[in-house]
Amino acid sequence: MSNLVVAPIVLPLVTGAALIFSRRLTVQRSVSLVAALAGVAVSARLTARVWTEGVQTFYAANLPAPFGISLVADLTSAAFVTATAVAALAVLLFSVYSLERRLEEQYYYPAFQFLLVGVNGSFLTGDIFNLFVFFELMLMASYVLVALGGRPAQLRETLKYALINNVASAFFLLGVAGLYRTYGTLNMADLAMRIQLSDSGGWLTVIAVLFLVVFGVKAAMVPLHVWLPESYSAGPTPVVAFFGGVLSKVGIYCLLRTFTLLFVEDPAFTHEQLLLPLALVTMVAGIVGAVAKTDFKRILAYDVVSQIGYMLWGIALYTPLAVAGTVIFVVHQIIVKPVLFLCAGAAERVTGTTNLKRMGGLLTTHGSLAALFLAAAFSLVGVPPFSGFFGKVTLVRAAVAAERYATAAVALAVSLGTLYAMIKIFRLGFWGEVFGDRRVNKDSREFRGMIAAIAILVGASLAMGLGAEAVFTYAAAAADQLLDGQAYIQAVLGDFDPAAYALAPGAAPRPLTGPAGMAPQGDALSVPAESEPAGVPAPSGDQGNGPSAPAEAVPGSGVRGDGPAGGDPREEPGAAAPVEPAGR
Amino acid sequence: MNGLEVLVALTVGVVVGCSVYLMLTRELLRVILGSILMGYGINLALFMSGGVQEGAPPILNHDSAAPMMDPVPQSLILTAIVIGLGVFALLLALGFRTFEEHGTSDVGALTGVEHE
Numbered sequence: 001m002s003n004l005v006v007a008p009i010v011l012p013l014v015t016g017a018a019l020i021f022s023r024r025l026t027v028q029r030s031v032s033l034v035a036a037l038a039g040v041a042v043s044a045r046l047t048a049r050v051w052t053e054g055v056q057t058f059y060a061a062n063l064p065a066p067f068g069i070s071l072v073a074d075l076t077s078a079a080f081v082t083a084t085a086v087a088a089l090a091v092l093l094f095s096v097y098s099l100e101r102r103l104e105e106q107y108y109y110p111a112f113q114f115l116l117v118g119v120n121g122s123f124l125t126g127d128i129f130n131l132f133v134f135f136e137l138m139l140m141a142s143y144v145l146v147a148l149g150g151r152p153a154q155l156r157e158t159l160k161y162a163l164i165n166n167v168a169s170a171f172f173l174l175g176v177a178g179l180y181r182t183y184g185t186l187n188m189a190d191l192a193m194r195i196q197l198s199d200s201g202g203w204l205t206v207i208a209v210l211f212l213v214v215f216g217v218k219a220a221m222v223p224l225h226v227w228l229p230e231s232y233s234a235g236p237t238p239v240v241a242f243f244g245g246v247l248s249k250v251g252i253y254c255l256l257r258t259f260t261l262l263f264v265e266d267p268a269f270t271h272e273q274l275l276l277p278l279a280l281v282t283m284v285a286g287i288v289g290a291v292a293k294t295d296f297k298r299i300l301a302y303d304v305v306s307q308i309g310y311m312l313w314g315i316a317l318y319t320p321l322a323v324a325g326t327v328i329f330v331v332h333q334i335i336v337k338p339v340l341f342l343c344a345g346a347a348e349r350v351t352g353t354t355n356l357k358r359m360g361g362l363l364t365t366h367g368s369l370a371a372l373f374l375a376a377a378f379s380l381v382g383v384p385p386f387s388g389f390f391g392k393v394t395l396v397r398a399a400v401a402a403e404r405y406a407t408a409a410v411a412l413a414v415s416l417g418t419l420y421a422m423i424k425i426f427r428l429g430f431w432g433e434v435f436g437d438r439r440v441n442k443d444s445r446e447f448r449g450m451i452a453a454i455a456i457l458v459g460a461s462l463a464m465g466l467g468a469e470a471v472f473t474y475a476a477a478a479a480d481q482l483l484d485g486q487a488y489i490q491a492v493l494g495d496f497d498p499a500a501y502a503l504a505p506g507a508a509p510r511p512l513t514g515p516a517g518m519a520p521q522g523d524a525l526s527v528p529a530e531s532e533p534a535g536v537p538a539p540s541g542d543q544g545n546g547p548s549a550p551a552e553a554v555p556g557s558g559v560r561g562d563g564p565a566g567g568d569p570r571e572e573p574g575a576a577a578p579v580e581p582a583g584r
Numbered sequence: 585m586n587g588l589e590v591l592v593a594l595t596v597g598v599v600v601g602c603s604v605y606l607m608l609t610r611e612l613l614r615v616i617l618g619s620i621l622m623g624y625g626i627n628l629a630l631f632m633s634g635g636v637q638e639g640a641p642p643i644l645n646h647d648s649a650a651p652m653m654d655p656v657p658q659s660l661i662l663t664a665i666v667i668g669l670g671v672f673a674l675l676l677a678l679g680f681r682t683f684e685e686h687g688t689s690d691v692g693a694l695t696g697v698e699h700e
Contacts, residue, residue, distance in 0.1 A: 129660060136667045143674055152685040156694050159612075159682050162675055163619050167607075169671075170623045173664055177626070177633035180657065 005058035008120040016113030028109040036089040043085045047078040055491035066187030072126035075478035083334040090456045095238040097449030115141035146235040157234040168217035175210040189492035208263035219251025222282040232301035237345030245338035260482045275316035283309030287417035296344040296354040324479035325394030332387040339376040339457040361434030370430040377422035387464035599625030612689040
């Protein structure tokens with residue numbers, strides 16, 4: 001139990017709510033920058049604590065999991081939250097210097113903070129329904145941000161983005177309903193435990209595919225990516241930079257979490273037959289789009305899709321090394337993708353266009369921008385010593401170790417395509433004769449501010465690359481944590497004993513799977529044998545206890561507040577007694 | 585699976601079918617309504633995710649020997665409805681602004697940028 005876990009959610013929430021009341025831009029800018037800095041500090045501290053003390057949990061109102069709302073920070077989510085905070089700081093700094101005043105005044109900063117609430121909440125939640133709620137929060141804020149300014153093209157693309165994601169959200173709810181119907185719980189650790197103890201008879205695979213579609217839409221997995229390129233090239237550049245870096249990675253994080261913790265019943269089908277081909281198609285289709293375009297932002301938007309393929313690939317390979325590679329790769333993308341978009345934004349401010357055919361020679365007039373873009377492009381393609389190299393090399397090593405040589409070959413070929421797309425941007429936009437307008441002087445305060453924001457992220461990418469040893473150690477530990485469902489369950493549920501609440505699998509007959517399907521089959525849990533009601537309907541003690549011990553029940557449940565947080569409900573006999581089945 | 589469950593399942597099917605029909609039309613408002621209606625249909629499915637139950641209210645010292653009801657689906661559907669309402673309002677506003685800016689509510693006229 002640690003309040004630090006909830007801090008990355010509460011901080012932007014309070015900031016965003018407070019910012020609505022101030023219409024003065026200086027206040028809005030400075031408060032959001034300070035909040036972003038505080039966000040970096042808080043999330044770095046959270047990461048440090050998760051690293052030293054293990055998985056951190058937070059139970060709202062001290063109601064123990066799986067009954068209350070629980071937030072869980074493990075190594076993966078802590079790392080993603082930290083990377084998000086760094087990206088948010090740079091993007092906000094860039095917005096202060098580059099965004100049109102007209103847009104800034106339309107509640108840009110509050111909406112951005114609410115977006116952060118949704119993103120951090122999705123990374124930290126330990127409950128699949130709360131994931132839906134945070135997802136919706138994030139999407140609502142993102143609709144507002146993409147449509148900010150209200151140009152016709154923006155409105156049109158936002159509408160498509162919103163409609164497609166709204167349908168995906170409906171499917172999300174359907175998946176939640178399926179999980180609740182089958183397992184009777186929505187807490188992810190509790191779900192994982194029940195999934196391990198039971199054989200769903202194929203239902204879990206159906207639900208897994210449903211969630212694959214949902215998260216695939218959010219992560220822009222081909223063929224569900226159609227909303228992404230146009231809406232990303234329509235929105236204001238700082239917004240799109242943050243979306244390209246962080247928003248699509250939230251979908252990947254959800255896939256990473258659910259396909260390592262929950263949907264592991266039939267990896268031969270869900271991972272190998274579904275995810276792996278989709279990953280390769282995503283890589284290839286994305287890069288084909290990127291190579292074909294001549295617009296700075298569109299090339300980058302299609303490249304987002306292509307890079308998503310690498311992360312899906314890591315999840316699909318489903319080995320410790322591959323998952324570690326995915327974790328590195330996601331953090332790398334959260335840092336690097338915004339840089340590229342911010343470079344596009346700076347180039348747009350300077351030349352007044354994102355069409356590469358109408359700009360040129362930025363290297364001559366704005367050398368620092370060109371240098372930073374080149375560094376970020378190298379990082380994206382995977383040139384050492386930048387972070388991209390180590391993410392890719394880990395993934396390729398994992399593929400070779402898993403004897404998936406063909407997929408490794410495809411991934412490396414797609415890397416060449418990425419290189420070509422980046423060279424194309426550099427050749428058309430930065431090299432050659434000075435061409436097109438120059439609206440911003442390279443010594444102006446505005447340009448320096450933009451460069452500073454970009455430099456923060458390039459520095460972060462370089463630091464990740466130079467500290468690859470430490471990064472890899474961290475990612476390997478994160479992957480072990482992700483793949484070891486038992487540790488996650490233990491960290492979240494503690495000594496929670498489903499039998500003590502008459503909640504053991506099979507206790508409540510659920511018609512969809514039938515009692516036979518829910519029979520416990522292992523001794524993975526420390527459920528005492530005599531209290532394991534295998535396939536038997538709920539003991540009548542569940543409700544019989546209510547009237548028989550009314551006096552104990554109410555104070556008992558009050559005491560429980562600080563019990564399981566400390567770890568062992570058994571130390572407090574008054575806590576567990578009122579709800580224990582009569583059979584024990 | 586009892587009769588009521590079959591009935592609700594059919595209702596969900598009909599509602600979602602209607603929503604898909606609406607989403608396939610070319611009128612912007614209908615598409616928006618369809619996407620919202622799909623959410624409502626699935627809310628109904630979510631409501632049934634606890635199964636059809638008969639029982640006492642889920643209060644611990646309620647004076648009844650009957651099994652207790654599961655309150656969780658009701659809280660889930662309530663949350664989902666509130667979120668759906670927020671999204672509905674936002675989609676309508678967005679749709680109206682799009683209609684104002686483009687002067688058309690024909691989805692076919694709202695395709696790509698580059699193909700103009």
